Amino acid sequence: MDGLSPSLPLPYDHEAAERALARLADEAGGLPPAWREALAAVFGSSPHLAALALREPQTLHRFFAEGAEAALAQAMTVIPTGEALARATRSELAEALRTAKRGAALVIALADLFGRWSLEQVTGALSDLAEATVEAAAGFLLLEAAGRGLIGPLDPLAPTRASGLILLGMGKLGARELNYSSDIDLVVLFDPERAPYHGEDRLAFFVRLARDLVRLMEERTGGGYVFRTDLRLRPDPGATPLAVSVEAALTYYGSLGQNWERAAMIKARPIAGDREAGRAFLTELRPFVWRRHLDFAAIRDIHSIKRQIQAHRGGGAIAVAGHNLKLGRGGIREIEFFAQVQQLIWGGRDPALREPATLPALAALARAGLIGEVALGELSAAYRFLRRIEHRLQMIDDRQTHTLPADEAGLERVARFSGFPSREAFAEALLAHLSAVERHYSALFEEAPELGGPGSLVFTGVEDDPETLATLSRMGFANPQAVGAAVRAWHHGRPRATRSARAREILTELMPALLAALARQKDPDAAFRRFDSFLNRLPAGVNLLSLLQRNPGLLDRVALICGAAPLLADYLAAHPQVLDGLLVGAGPERPIAKALRARLAETRFLEEAMEVVRRVVREREFLVGVATLEGAIAVDHAGLLRARHADAALRALLPLVEQDFASRHGTIPGGALAVVALGKLGGREMMAASDLDLILLYDHAAGVEAAVGASGRALSPPEYFARLTQRFIAAITAPTAEGKLYEVDMRLRPSGNKGPIAVHIEGFARYQLEQAWTWEHLALTRARVIAGPPSLRRRARAAIRAALARPREADAVRRDAAELRRRIARELPPFSEWDVKYRAGGLLEGEFVCQVLQLIHAARHPEVLATTTTEALERLARVGVLSAEEAEELAAAMRLFRAVQGVLRLTVGKPRSEAEIPGPVAEALCRAAAASGAADAVDLRELAAQMRDAAQRIRAAFNRHVADLGPIAEHAIGARADD
Secondary structure, three states, X not given: OOOOOOXXXXXXXXXXXHHHHHHHHHHHOOOOHHHHHHHHHHHOOXXXXXXXXXXXXXXXXXXXXXXXXXXXXXXXXXXXXXHHXXXXXXXXXXXXXXXXXXXXXXXXXXXXXXXXXXXXXHHHHHXXXXXXXXXXXXXXXXXXHHHOOOEOOOOOOOOXXXXXXXXXXXHHHHOOOOOXXXXXXXXXXXXXXXXXXXXXXXXXXXXXXXXXXXXXXXXXXXXXXXXXXXXXOOOOOOOOOOEEEHHHHHHHHHHHOOHHHHHHHOOOEEEEEOHHHHHHHHHHHHHHHOOOOOXXXXXXXXXXXXHHHHOOOOXXXXXXXXXXXXXXXXXXXXXXXXXXXXXXXXXXXXXXXXXXXXXXXXXXXXXXXXXXXXXXXXXXXXXXXXXXXXXXXXXXXXXXXXXXXXXXXXXXXXXHHOOOOOHHHHHHHHHHHHHHXXXXXXXXXXXXXXXXXXXXXXXXXXXXXXXXXXXXHHHOOOOHHHHHHXXXXXXXXXXXXXXXXXXXXXXXXXXXXXXXXXXXXXXXXXXXXXXXXXXXXXXXXXXXXXXXXXXXXXXXXXXXXXXXXXXXXXHHHHOHHHHHHHHOOOOXXXXXXXXXXXXXXXXXXXXXXXXXXXXXXXXHHHXXXXXXXXXXXXXXXXXXXXXXXXXXXXHHHHHHHHHHHHHHHOEXXXXXXXXXXXXXXXXXXXXXXXXXXXXXXXXXOOOOOOOEOOOOXXXXXXXXXXXXXXXXXXXXXXXXXXXXXXXXXXXXXXXXXXXXXXXXXXXXXXXXXHXXXXXXXXXXXXXXXXXXXXXXXXXXXXXXXXXXXXXXXXXXXXXXXXXXXXXXXXXXXXXOOOOOOOOOOOXXXXXXXXXXXXXXXXXXXXXXXXXXXXXXXXXXXXXXOOOHHHHHHHHHHHHHHHHHHHHHHHOOOOOOOHHHOOHHHHHHHHHHHHHHOOOOOOOHHHHHHHHHXXXXXXXXXXXXXXXXXXXXXXXXXXXXXXX
């Protein structure tokens, strides 16, 4: 045996051994003493081998009587070939393959355990067994298809020859290093030029054949199974069928192949099927695997994968209990990586280094002077030792495992089965080998930067790494399998952004920081999905991924958007180009009107213009939202910027819509349309996704009865401007490729929804003076004329001012406002204390105070009229209606509430408690409150307390100036029950 490993196993469970020996002796009519002593050590540790021996006594007898080689050869003769294969039924073949597997598995295990074969002989025999069974299964399926007339002609004695069916053995099967209980990794390809297929759909035929092959190999029957079969090493398995054409495979590897796939292809070998075609394929693939230039990028990429595997294991600490002999530090994978990385770097220039098996590869590297004799000796000894222990683990219960037991009893069993007198002796030998591997592996990668991270995060290959799933779960992802599948899709180059090798290399290094940033959000899975959507829409990725890698702050910004701001994240995913503004440091302050004029000058049709306006406005809105979220600008300033954007958009669209409408319906002599904004737009306090409260006013020359130049039915002025208004509103609200520009609410027009959609200027003026309700005038205090010809805009402003500045009965105004507040409290109760608009002492009450005082005092002091709340409060203080102190207290309280409302609109929407507000949003709320100058909270608890103080101040002002609703109860968030 090798190194520190003894030769023979020692019995662990003597009672189990005696029971198995007794049964075997009964069935065989007695056992020679030499057999008993040898088998006791095996049966006392391996229930699996005891069961095999009881089922295959003839094979056991032949092993002891004739030797391992003869026993294996006899077991393999059960596999049908030639005429026997042609005559076999599917059930007969399945049973024959399973019988061969049982007999061969028993012989190989005993030859290994009794030291009769070297490691190479053991793994070679296992590989030969897999190769022979796959060849028989493939040949049978081709003959069966030929019998149905689907394919042919075939040589009945060698049906796979010239069939076009290529079966590549990958991994340990390809390198003839198969584990005792290993899966077999296959890539199923077909060459349409060689396949004598007679149907129309070659792909469907070979996919069915691949599926049938897997079923034949791994279906469990009374006879057991042959081999678990894995087809996931084919090109991009998440997006390709089970069988892939040669052309498609070559195209994939030539454009999207990853470094780990290059490493995997080092071991690829045609093990069955059309071997000539398989060798031709690998010859064509040679430039992908073996590059003429020195490929130092591969060392960085592959090592980052390895560091991800072990990042959380206490710095990758070596252990015994629970240690993974394959993936753990100092394990088999490190030895394989040690060889493969250097093969990838140097093998393009030196064909002698292109050895598929690990031990010959190490020897080749030593002959080339790339590693020293000490490294060769220690790594080779460690590899042999670890592979033998791995085999012992798998022989116990025929499980594909690489992890040592974590309990003392389990370790004692493995130690004795491996020939050690005690668990301590086994641990000493194991640690010596693991430490040697770790030392050499670390020296190879000593220049590599540290890869921080929350744990194992490996997404190479085609299957979920259990440790990675556990890490993702600990990080807070509810569906780690979905995250793993998406990340593997990124590495397979499915998004355009990751189709370059450089982008995927950067992505590997970036992954721990990226996932950690997304995991810090309220809903990590939702944040990840939004980032995935964003990445999938990027046209290219190297520049962005490089920036994210070098700039953790930018990475945190993107993660915050994806996790905390659904509105911004969805827009970012649909329009990744807006990220350019963040990358170049573009601020939200840039004038928009000039940019709109320049872009609209290049359009030819109204629909094009609508797209341009939406695109420009949405890009600016995105930057405003991000700046608000990060506290770079105050929410009130953000509201002003959004109002400027809306003003510019409507001013740009109105003449374009009028021109388009006139081309279809003619014009009204002297006709004109003006746009009046109310609500948040009128007050320049717009929030994210605010709708637009609009009134459309028109005028025309006296005596006009119909449009001039109209085609078809002539339209009267009311009809004309009603339809023009509908067209204008549609231009604002119609969904296009860029989405809707804004939602529009026209219920504040005279007579509400019952009134005409467009109102004549004179009718509007009369209505406001003679018929409008108090609540309509409260809303009118925020009216602002934003578009239309100057003369009509002046008349509209005059009509609004006349309506607001007329004398009023103060008590009637207060009474109407109080009743309106009570009705709103009944119909729209606040959802929580975070409902800053409708809560008792919230924004609505503050706005009522300001608007009521304007209506009462505008007749004597028209200068108090201002559409923006803060400015109106300042003016009310200037004329003595409010004290300067009270005006500032009210303004500060309302600024605080608008700051909270602005962030919540961008993020979680309507939280019912602090528990529904995640950390990043809480930080954004505190930043926004500070930026407003109205609060200095460090956490949600302080912020909530300051909000309660603000609500008390607003309610007190409402009680003084509008109507006494009483104080706010400590436990209440809404109005009093008797309000």
